[in-house]
Amino acid sequence: MRILQVTAEVFPLLKTGGLADVLGALPVALQQAGCDVRLLLPGYAPILDGLQDVQPLLHLPGRFGLAEVTLRQGRLPNGLLAIVIDAPAFYSGVTHPYLDTERRDHPLNPLRFALLGWVAAQLAAGSLPDWRPQIVHGHDWHAGLAMAYMADMARWLGYRPAGGVFSVHNLAYLGCYPATIFGDLGLPGAFYGMDGLEFYGAVSFMKAGLYYADRITTVSPSYAREIQSGEQGCGLHGLLQRRRGELTGILNGVDYTVWSPEDDVWLPARYGSANLAGKSQCKAALQADWGLQPDASAPLFVVASRLAEQKGLHLVLAGLPQLLERGGQLAVLGRGEAALERAFQAVSAEYPGRVATRIGYDEASAHRLFAAADVVLLPSVYEPCGLSQLYGLRYGALPLVRHVGGLADTVVDCTLEALDDDTATGFVFQSLDLSSYLAALRRAFSLYRRPADWLVVQQRAMQQRFDWQSAAERYLALYAEAIPPWAVAGRQ
Known part of the structure; x- marks a missing residue:
C-alpha cells in the first residue's frame, strides 16, 4: 500500500x-x-538541513503568491523518503514551525x-510520474486542508484521488x-459554510480535516469518546457525533x-527492570547537574x-508545599506559556536545592529526566494520548495522572485491588481539583515508603509495552476501509 503521511514536524529534525515523535515512528x-x-x-x-x-523532484505551478512551488526529495535519518516543499518565501530563516520570533502565531501560517x-x-x-x-x-x-483539496479534486476528476485519513492529535x-x-x-465558495470550513464565522483547518476526510x-480510545462531548469537543462535538461511525481511537x-x-545513549548509567542500580546513578547525576540536594531517599517528581494550562500544572504549583513537606523534590523541563514559565522559575528560586526548572527542551535532558525520576506528574485538564507517561513507565518513573484521555487508557492506579491483582502501574485521580490531586500525591509517598512494594510496581511498569507495530496494524485496517476503488485495483 502506498501511503503519504502529511505533517508539519518530525523527529529528530x-x-x-x-506529534513529531509519532511521525518519527509510525x-x-x-x-x-x-x-x-x-x-x-x-x-x-531544520528539515531541509537534516535530510540526506x-x-x-518536481516543479508545480505557482500558488498562494508563489511564482513556483519546488518539491525536493531526501531521506530522513531513519531511511524513510521525505518530500519537502522548498519555498523560501514561506520558510526561509524559520526554525519554529508555528511561531514567529516573538513566540506569536506566525502570520504566514x-x-x-x-x-x-x-x-x-x-x-x-x-x-x-512514478509514485501515487x-x-x-x-x-x-x-x-x-489536504482533505478539502482532495474533496474538491474529486468533484472534477469524477473519483476520489486517494483515500483521506485525518488524525486529531489535539483538538484544542x-x-x-x-x-x-x-x-x-x-476552494469553491460552497466549501465555506456549516457543511465545510466555516466555524463560527471563521475558517478552521481542523474542521476541514474532520469534515472532508x-x-x-x-x-487514544478515551479521547475519541471525550471529543464527542460538549466539554472537550471544542465546538466541533456535533460534527464528531455525526461522524462517529468514521471516528476511531488508536493509542499512540x-x-x-x-x-x-x-541502551539509552544519553544516560550516565543504563539499567533494566531486573537491575535498577543504574537508575539510582541517574538520579544522583541529575541532582548534581540540576543543583538539587544529593539525597537518594528523596522521591524525585518531574x-x-x-x-x-492543558497540562494541569496549576495543581503542581498549588500542591508544591505538600510535596516538599513530605520530603519530595521537583524538577521541571519545558517551555510554553509565559506565566507558567515565570511561576516555575519563581518556586525554583524560592526553594533552591529542592525545586529546579529548565526552560526549553532538548532530547538528552528529557531522557535523563525520565531516567532519574521516581514519579512523572501529568495532572492534565485533557490529554489526547500523552507520551510522557509512556516514557515514564518504560524508565521506571511511575506516572501520577488524571483519569482522562490516553492517561486513563495507559495507567492503572495503585489501589489495594490493583496491587493485589498485579496490575498497578501508577497513581490516578479523577476530579480536576487540588484535593483529588493531593490524595494521589499522598498515595505516591505512601508507596515510596514501602520499598518492596514500590519495586514490584516499578518493575511491572517497566514491563508494559505500547509498541508501534500494534498501532500500525490498526491503521492498516483503517486504510483498507478508506482506500478508493481505483487504488484497490492498483491503477496508477
Missing part, C-alpha cells in the same frame, strides 16, 4: 511535542509492515499550511483564521529503539512537557 512501523511510505513536509531549515541525499494541503492533493492526483499514494494521512490542523488547536482568508485558498482517527506507541533505559 523538527520537534515541538509528541511511518517506520508501516514500512516494516510492507507499506511504501513517504512523508510530505514543509521546507523549514536531497534531490530536486494560513498560507504555509494551505500550501502543505494543496501539495498533498496534487501528489494524490498523480503529479509524480493510495492513502493520504494528514496529521492535525496543519494538514486539514483548531487552526482558525478570519473568514477573509478563504478567498486565498482557491474519509476516516478520522485520534490518539513508543519507539523503543529510542526510549529504552537498557514534569517534562509543554508548560500549558
Whole structure:
C-alpha cells in the first residue's frame, strides 16, 4: 500500500511535542509492515538541513503568491523518503514551525499550511510520474486542508484521488483564521459554510480535516469518546457525533529503539527492570547537574512537557508545599506559556536545592529526566494520548495522572485491588481539583515508603509495552476501509 503521511514536524529534525515523535515512528512501523511510505513536509531549515541525499523532484505551478512551488526529495535519518516543499518565501530563516520570533502565531501560517494541503492533493492526483499514494494521512490542523483539496479534486476528476485519513492529535488547536482568508485558498465558495470550513464565522483547518476526510482517527480510545462531548469537543462535538461511525481511537506507541533505559545513549548509567542500580546513578547525576540536594531517599517528581494550562500544572504549583513537606523534590523541563514559565522559575528560586526548572527542551535532558525520576506528574485538564507517561513507565518513573484521555487508557492506579491483582502501574485521580490531586500525591509517598512494594510496581511498569507495530496494524485496517476503488485495483 502506498501511503503519504502529511505533517508539519518530525523527529529528530523538527520537534515541538509528541506529534513529531509519532511521525518519527509510525511511518517506520508501516514500512516494516510492507507499506511504501513517504512523508510530505514543509521546507523549514531544520528539515531541509537534516535530510540526506536531497534531490530536486518536481516543479508545480505557482500558488498562494508563489511564482513556483519546488518539491525536493531526501531521506530522513531513519531511511524513510521525505518530500519537502522548498519555498523560501514561506520558510526561509524559520526554525519554529508555528511561531514567529516573538513566540506569536506566525502570520504566514494560513498560507504555509494551505500550501502543505494543496501539495498533498496534487501528489494524490498523480503529479509524480512514478509514485501515487493510495492513502493520504494528514496529521492535525496543519494538514486539514489536504482533505478539502482532495474533496474538491474529486468533484472534477469524477473519483476520489486517494483515500483521506485525518488524525486529531489535539483538538484544542483548531487552526482558525478570519473568514477573509478563504478567498486565498482557491476552494469553491460552497466549501465555506456549516457543511465545510466555516466555524463560527471563521475558517478552521481542523474542521476541514474532520469534515472532508474519509476516516478520522485520534490518539487514544478515551479521547475519541471525550471529543464527542460538549466539554472537550471544542465546538466541533456535533460534527464528531455525526461522524462517529468514521471516528476511531488508536493509542499512540513508543519507539523503543529510542526510549529504552537498557541502551539509552544519553544516560550516565543504563539499567533494566531486573537491575535498577543504574537508575539510582541517574538520579544522583541529575541532582548534581540540576543543583538539587544529593539525597537518594528523596522521591524525585518531574514534569517534562509543554508548560500549558492543558497540562494541569496549576495543581503542581498549588500542591508544591505538600510535596516538599513530605520530603519530595521537583524538577521541571519545558517551555510554553509565559506565566507558567515565570511561576516555575519563581518556586525554583524560592526553594533552591529542592525545586529546579529548565526552560526549553532538548532530547538528552528529557531522557535523563525520565531516567532519574521516581514519579512523572501529568495532572492534565485533557490529554489526547500523552507520551510522557509512556516514557515514564518504560524508565521506571511511575506516572501520577488524571483519569482522562490516553492517561486513563495507559495507567492503572495503585489501589489495594490493583496491587493485589498485579496490575498497578501508577497513581490516578479523577476530579480536576487540588484535593483529588493531593490524595494521589499522598498515595505516591505512601508507596515510596514501602520499598518492596514500590519495586514490584516499578518493575511491572517497566514491563508494559505500547509498541508501534500494534498501532500500525490498526491503521492498516483503517486504510483498507478508506482506500478508493481505483487504488484497490492498483491503477496508477
